[in-house]
Amino acid sequence: MVKDNCKILDCTIRDGGLVNNWDFSVDFVRDLYQGLSDAGVEYMEIGYKNSPKLLKGADSGPWRFLDENFLRDVIPHKTATKLSALVDIGRVDENDILPREDSMLDLIRVACYIKDVEKGLELVQTFHDKGYETSLNIMALSHVLDHELVEAFEEIAKSPVDIVYVVDSYGSMDAKDIEFLVEKFKKHLPNKKLGIHTHNNMQLAFANTLTGLQHGVTYLDSSVYGMGRAAGNCPTELLLGLLKNTNYELRPVLDIIERHMLQIRKTWEWGYIIPYMVAGHLNEHPRVAMALRDSEDRDKFVDFYDKLTSPEVSAAGSKAD
Amino acid sequence: MVKDNCKILDCTIRDGGLVNNWDFSVDFVRDLYQGLSDAGVEYMEIGYKNSPKLLKGADSGPWRFLDENFLRDVIPHKTATKLSALVDIGRVDENDILPREDSMLDLIRVACYIKDVEKGLELVQTFHDKGYETSLNIMALSHVLDHELVEAFEEIAKSPVDIVYVVDSYGSMDAKDIEFLVEKFKKHLPNKKLGIHTHNNMQLAFANTLTGLQHGVTYLDSSVYGMGRAAGNCPTELLLGLLKNTNYELRPVLDIIERHMLQIRKTWEWGYIIPYMVAGHLNEHPRVAMALRDSEDRDKFVDFYDKLTSPEVSAAGSKAD
Structure with a gap:
């Protein structure tokens, strides 16, 4: 029997925060963590771990500049669902990052453009040395020339990064594009796990995620009700419902949508527009x-x-x- | 260079009518016909050609029981965009159907469940004899057992029907299902053209349509802004924008969405819900x-x-x- 061997990383708070300037209540984030835990989602990306010293945004909610003490208050009891945070090149202060054994976070993901892969890998090395799982997310792949990507692969292959992401930042890719990129990543990075992060501009976020999975990607980004920048992401509820022979539960996330997301969507706009x-x-x-x-x-x-x-x-x- | 060799059949009025009880103004339908013509869409399904004598629905708009004289008023000048109508088994009076040379319609599509394929093919024969292009749309394929389908194929292969549709009535299929069905249809019906009609329950209507196209389907059903029963259909604008190396124009349909569909969507509900x-x-x-x-x-x-x-x-x- 075919089994979908994958992990879901829900990035509602992180990518959805780009919609509402991270205006999520602590109660909501707590509820979401419980819902995702009950659903069997493996990772929740709870925000950005950028530094307020390096980035404007004093009016943003706390999920943009995650603080460990704050996180400990928000989630006093961790479940099997791991916590992840994203950092941007040049916006993170490495001194803010505790050793993993003292941190609420399990996975730190580094987002960068192709020109900054080297800087990205330096950060990856730092976080790896502090004990974290790590990923590198090269954004805007649809604007990257082939030779740039091949050069980047050489550096990435030598690094300790655990997961490398295929990122369709502009929601411009179709199944053939995803297949092409995943096969290329697999060829050049045979020892890395692969992830996929899609946007829903052309109603292809879920389909492209499934295409990635079919070709060997195992880390699937999604957000509840698709909440993410502009057209949003692959909806978590579709992955929970449709993946085959997994232990995921759809019901807890339907509950989150019913109690929270409908109301949030009335105030904030994302999706197929x-x-x-x-x-x-x-x-x-x-x-x-x-x-x-x-x-x-x-x-x-x-x-x-x-x-x-x-x-x-x-x-x-x-x-x- | 890869060229998408296909025809788009826009069924906004027919399937969208299931949303608003065919409450479309004549001005809107005229505008839509012009927009689809300017966009290069090959077919517009302008409604049902069922008989009001055989079906309740006196309160429905005129697009449910199309009348030739009325149609002539609505569209005094036909463009290259052909007109199509759908009929249901047991709800159409064959005597209502003019010979094609006297009709505004070019294509008559017969929708039926698997148990009624024989009756469907009788209607197809009648319409074929009157000079129309014909299609058979077997609904609810996701509830059909394989042996039923194979038996139906034997009858269909002998009939004069031009196009046979893969119909995902319940929006329950993914790429593998579509691939499986299209390959089966191709194997058993090598001399028929194939079509696909999808629903968007799982945000897969567009992706499934592309999968069908990739496997040899050439008639693609869609509706503007996805307007169709419940979750709606594959959006026409996505096909116009994304199909490769065609002469389609996206702009005229964006204009229809801007001037009409946003307002209709405020009153009537369809889509990913x-x-x-x-x-x-x-x-x-x-x-x-x-x-x-x-x-x-x-x-x-x-x-x-x-x-x-x-x-x-x-x-x-x-x-x-």
């Missing part, structure tokens, strides 16, 4: 679409499409990362 | 979920899940079709 579809289709960062949704022109889809597809102006009208 | 996800996950007809959404318990997801998964009661508590 036409400007995000257009951005995904055009393989663009969603920031211009997000700005549109924040303006009075939020539903002017044709104007937006014309702006992004006109050859006379820069597609985004914004600076590169 | 948890009870429909649960029904798809459990391979159930969405009718119980639709009834829930019409009740004051519409957001009681856990109760609904418990009811549908309890072994002590019949899953649906409703009669079979």
